[in-house]
Amino acid sequence: MINNLKEQDKQYIANTYNRFDLQLVSGKGSYVYDQNGKKYIDMGTGIGVTAFGFADNMWANAVKSQAETLQHTSNLYYTEPCVKLAKALCKKSGLKKVFFANSGAEANECAIKVARKYAADKKGEDCYTIVTLENSFHGRTITTLAATGQEHYHELFKPLTGGFVHTPANDIEALKNTVKQHKVAAIMFECVQGEGGVIPLTSDFVAAMAEEARQNDILLIVDEVQTGNGRTGEMYAYQNYGITPDIVTTAKGLGGGLPIGAAILGDKVEHTLGFGDHGSTYGANPVCCAAALTVVERLTNELLEEVKQKSQYIFDTLKNASGIEYVSGMGLMIGIKTVKPAAEVVKAAMQKGVLCLTAKDKVRLLPALNIPFDDLKQAIEIIKEVSAI
Ligand SMILES: *Cc1c(COP(=O)(O)O)cnc(C)c1O
Numbered sequence: 440m441i442n443n444l445k446e447q448d449k450q451y452i453a454n455t456y457n458r459f460d461l462q463l464v465s466g467k468g469s470y471v472y473d474q475n476g477k478k479y480i481d482m483g484t485g486i487g488v489t490a491f492g493f494a495d496n497m498w499a500n501a502v503k504s505q506a507e508t509l510q511h512t513s514n515l516y517y518t519e520p521c522v523k524l525a526k527a528l529c530k531k532s533g534l535k536k537v538f539f540a541n542s543g544a545e546a547n548e549c550a551i552k553v554a555r556k557y558a559a560d561k562k563g564e565d566c567y568t569i570v571t572l573e574n575s576f577h578g579r580t581i582t583t584l585a586a587t588g589q590e591h592y593h594e595l596f597k598p599l600t601g602g603f604v605h606t607p608a609n610d611i612e613a614l615k616n617t618v619k620q621h622k623v624a625a626i627m628f629e630c631v632q633g634e635g636g637v638i639p640l641t642s643d644f645v646a647a648m649a650e651e652a653r654q655n656d657i658l659l660i661v662d663e664v665q666t667g668n669g670r671t672g673e674m675y676a677y678q679n680y681g682i683t684p685d686i687v688t689t690a691k692g693l694g695g696g697l698p699i700g701a702a703i704l705g706d707k708v709e710h711t712l713g714f715g716d717h718g719s720t721y722g723a724n725p726v727c728c729a730a731a732l733t734v735v736e737r738l739t740n741e742l743l744e745e746v747k748q749k750s751q752y753i754f755d756t757l758k759n760a761s762g763i764e765y766v767s768g769m770g771l772m773i774g775i776k777t778v779k780p781a782a783e784v785v786k787a788a789m790q791k792g793v794l795c796l797t798a799k800d801k802v803r804l805l806p807a808l809n810i811p812f813d814d815l816k817q818a819i820e821i822i823k824e825v826s827a828i
Contacts, residue, residue: 440474461789466493469810471794479789480818482804483796487633487665487772490692490734492807497733498695505729513720520728527735528703531674532687535709538702539723543664543690544578546700549717550627550660550686551582553704555602557658557711558624568621569660572608576634577627577662586627589635608632608640611647618651625658625686626651630676630769633665636799637767637774642680649682658685658708664700665772668692669738669808672747672770679769692808695734699727738808746770746808749815753804756819762828767801771808774801777826787825793818802826 441447444462462474469492471481484490491498505520512518525537540546551569558566569586571577577586581600584592588605606617608628618626626648631639652659659682666676667689673679675687685707690700698721704711721727750770757766757775767774777784781797788795788802796803802822806815 459786459789468492468495469807469814477792479792479794480814480821481794482806482818482822483794484692484805484807485696486796487670487691487805488694489696490668490670490808491695491737492809493696495695495733497737498730501729501733502697502726505726508725510726511721511724514718514723518723518725518728520725520732521723524728524732524735527732528701531735531738532703533683534687534703534705536704538704538712538717539728540690540700540702540719541698541721541724541727542578542700543662543688544580544583544700545719546664546688546690546702547577547583547586547627547662548580549702550662550688551586551625552717553686553702553708553711554625554627554658554660556716557708558622560711562622562624562656566622566624567602568623569603570614570617570621570623570626571603571605572628572632572640573605574608574632574635574638575605575627575629575662576632577629578664608638609644611644614644614647614651618655618657623655623657625660627660627662629662629664629666630680631666631671631772633772633803634798636801637772637803639767639769640680645677645680645682652685660684660686660688663687663689664691665805666769668734669743669746670770670772670805672743672750674738674743676769693734694727694731697727697730699724699731742808749806749810749812752812752815753819757823760823760826762826763823771804771806771810773804774798775804775822775826776801778828779826784822784826788822791821791825793821795822 465472538549571586573588575588577583585599585603661677661684663675685705687703762778764776781802784802785795
């Protein structure tokens with residue numbers, strides 16, 4: 440055991456993360472333990488990643504078994520896990536083909552490349568603009584930062600990749616004007632802006648984006664990196680809105696704790712990328728795919744119904760509670776606007792054994808989809824208690 444772990448972390452790890460004053464050493468399901476053996480109920484799942492909790496049996500067995508069989512081959516050879524997973528993702532989305540990446544940002548990079556090539560082939564090389572929304576989040580690479588509609592992420596890293604314009608969320612007139620003013624290849628958005636504060640888009644606005652896209656042969660890219668894989672009570676959040684995207688990107692919960700991202704391609708773009716147009720050494724890694732398959736296979740209607748019921752419980756319990764202004768979000772992707780500063784609430788909850796996240800000025804909850812009801816109730820009671828004024 441390292442006894443000055445925090446000092447050594449500060450010395451040897453790049454200082455990009457402002458960590459909580461907490462060391463985690465093990466977990467099981469929705470419980471996670473610190474170095475003193477103190478137990479916490481986890482309401483953050485490593486930012487929406489461990490979709491079925493820590494050290495989940497099915498997941499761990501699949502990882503172990505694949506690791507002991509064939510852990511990596513590169514994409515020069517056929518392997519089974521990636522085909523099984525791709526087939527499952529196509530079935531669940533109704534889309535046609537999958538490109539596997541290793542993270543959300545990379546899944547989005549793929550979507551952006553597909554959109555640029557599709558538009559260049561079809562509408563000419565000057566048609567490359569991608570419209571994204573203000574307050575969006577699409578990743579940390581130089582290109583996905585450019586896609587991200589939050590200036591404070593951009594400031595230190597200019598020049599960013601060109602070809603992105605941002606339009607305000609839920610403003611249909613502004614959207615129409617933006618589309619008129621540019622040669623637009625794609626519109627890209629999150630159905631629920633996660634990092635932006637857990638804010639769902641209005642149905643009217645999502646319908647308007649779909650309609651603009653349809654009228655102008657513009658691709659619709661839905662970033663489901665955070666909202667996908669059952670998080671909002673549907674397999675993908677766009678299914679709550681009744682639209683059909685051309686490209687869906689996902690990551691976070693997909694691998695249940697191993698790094699994997701996917702760009703899922705619809706009819707229009709299934710043949711856009713050819714040999715050599717894109718690639719990834721780790722992409723479609725057998726261990727990650729075997730792990731992801733145990734997540735995707737469990738996202739049944741029954742499980743999704745349970746997610747909706749748990750969501751309703753959270754909304755009902757917190758809605759009119761003391762110190763809580765309002766609750767936002769969808770499914771088990773919850774934002775809580777507290778009167779007290781969010782960071783203060785999160786810290787107090789941690790002291791009482793509940794781990795939460797923040798998003799902008801909100802307390803954010805992304806619990807495991809299968810969190811037992813009793814644990815959820817206990818965690819919500821504690822959040823209610825520490826939010827009260
Ligand atoms: C987290 C997130 C990303 C970036 O994913 P990484 O795996 O960190 O690259 C992109 N888009 C959305 C909506 C996200 O929530």
